[in-house]
Amino acid sequence: MLALLSHFRFLILFFMVIIFLYVYLKIAPKKMSFDNGGNQIKLNKCPECGKEINSKSKYCPYCGYTFDGKDKI
Ligand SMILES: [Zn+2]
Numbered sequence: 001m002l003a004l005l006s007h008f009r010f011l012i013l014f015f016m017v018i019i020f021l022y023v024y025l026k027i028a029p030k031k032m033s034f035d036n037g038g039n040q041i042k043l044n045k046c047p048e049c050g051k052e053i054n055s056k057s058k059y060c061p062y063c064g065y066t067f068d069g070k071d072k073i
Contacts (some may be wrong), residue, residue: 041054041055041056042054042055042056043055044067046060046062046063046065047065048060048063048065049062049063049065051063
């Protein structure tokens with residue numbers, strides 16, 4: 001009975017690690033985006049195709065949507 005209990009505890013720990021890794025992998029890439037220089041960059045969502053692009057760029061590299069005149073910088 002004691003062996004079964006420790007096995008059960010191991011299973012709970014195993015599932016907790018899986019859930020933690022799942023949540024971490026889902027959140028981490030969105031919060032940390034870096035450009036080539038290693039600096040953290042802001043991401044804008046393209047209204048045309050919905051992909052995340054650098055807020056400094058004036059056009060979407062995926063679909064070619066231009067942000068000219070829309071952003072107040
Ligand atoms: Zn786009």
